[in-house]
Amino acid sequence: MKARVTVTLKNGVLDPQGKAIEGALKSFGLEGIESVRQGKIFDIELNSSDPAEAETLLKAAAEKLLANMVVENYRIEILG
Amino acid sequence: MKSAVITFPGSNREGDVIRALHQASGAEPLKIWHQDHELPQGTDLVVLPGGFSYGDYLRCGAIASRSPVMDAVRSHAAKGGLVLGICNGFQILVESGLLPGVLMRNAGLKFICKMQHLKVCRANTPFTSAYKKNQIIKVAIAHGEGNYIADDETIAMLEDGNRIAFRYCDAEGDTEKGNPNGSINSVAGIYSKKLNVLGMMPHPENLIETLVGGTDGRGLFASITAHKGAA
Numbered sequence: 160m161k162a163r164v165t166v167t168l169k170n171g172v173l174d175p176q177g178k179a180i181e182g183a184l185k186s187f188g189l190e191g192i193e194s195v196r197q198g199k200i201f202d203i204e205l206n207s208s209d210p211a212e213a214e215t216l217l218k219a220a221a222e223k224l225l226a227n228m229v230v231e232n233y234r235i236e237i238l239g
Numbered sequence: 240m241k242s243a244v245i246t247f248p249g250s251n252r253e254g255d256v257i258r259a260l261h262q263a264s265g266a267e268p269l270k271i272w273h274q275d276h277e278l279p280q281g282t283d284l285v286v287l288p289g290g291f292s293y294g295d296y297l298r299c300g301a302i303a304s305r306s307p308v309m310d311a312v313r314s315h316a317a318k319g320g321l322v323l324g325i326c327n328g329f330q331i332l333v334e335s336g337l338l339p340g341v342l343m344r345n346a347g348l349k350f351i352c353k354m355q356h357l358k359v360c361r362a363n364t365p366f367t368s369a370y371k372k373n374q375i376i377k378v379a380i381a382h383g384e385g386n387y388i389a390d391d392e393t394i395a396m397l398e399d400g401n402r403i404a405f406r407y408c409d410a411e412g413d414t415e416k417g418n419p420n421g422s423i424n425s426v427a428g429i430y431s432k433k434l435n436v437l438g439m440m441p442h443p444e445n446l447i448e449t450l451v452g453g454t455d456g457r458g459l460f461a462s463i464t465a466h467k468g469a470a
Contacts, residue, residue, distance in 0.1 A: 229341045
């Protein structure tokens with residue numbers, strides 16, 4: 160089973176890298192970009208085929224290591 | 240004084256801090272590998288040195304903070320043992336939950352490597368008794384992720400609890416003008432509640448010889464030695 164964990168900064172946490180990317184995009188003259196926040200994606204393969212079990216496992220992985228819960232949020236997607 | 244310096248894959252300042260501790264205490268610190276599960280019997284001080292543990296992958300200090308030896312460091316701290324985390328060591332301490340907050344990318348996005356003034360916020364701790372309160376010292380900084388951030392509640396807890404160890408400042412002691420990386424309240428180092436764990440971004444271990452920039456860093460190691468000697 161394949162899954163994806165997306166880690167993003169919580170709202171209100173300053174993201175200097177996102178700001179720099181936002182500035183670069185705007186400097187290209189791309190119209191309509193309001194703001195950019197940078198995050199991380201983890202594509203994970205699991206040997207389980209039970210979505211509920213996978214969810215529990217990935218939750219533990221995210222909270223133990225993948226995300227720093229002080230400043231980051233995470234989202235789990237089971238890709239099947 | 241018996242000190243243990245933990246080495247992670249990618250640590251690179253362990254030699255500097257071993258030298259500083261040896262100079263101050265006359266005793267040779269032990270080097271401990273991150274896969275070890277125990278600290279040597281009778282360890283007074285554990286040091287997490289600077290460097291780039293695990294190549295700063297994922298987040299600085301994140302993978303190192305989950306190393307086997309960190310459980311031993313946690314129980315050492317819980318028993319009141321001294322723990323000093325410098326630079327990457329500070330990042331490991333916040334990732335491990337031994338100190339609150341987080342160290343984000345420098346506000347200017349650049350890696351900063353330069354001499355930096357600090358204000359010693361209090362002198363009545365195991366780490367700073369050789370300094371005077373509000374003394375301005377000059378040490379080195381070398382980091383890309385030293386921008387200390389925490390929520391308002393945590394900052395209030397640190398400020399009210401007198402747990403800010405050092406603040407960045409300029410030569411005149413102005414903490415606002417001297418802030419190199421955007422840290423909240425110019426925080427350069429913080430203590431745990433019981434003052435036995437200190438995390439700091441600057442490198443006092445690199446300022447212990449007149450030949451290479453000055454000796455303002457000696458006070459930290461002299462303080463620790465005096466504390467353990469008196470105990």
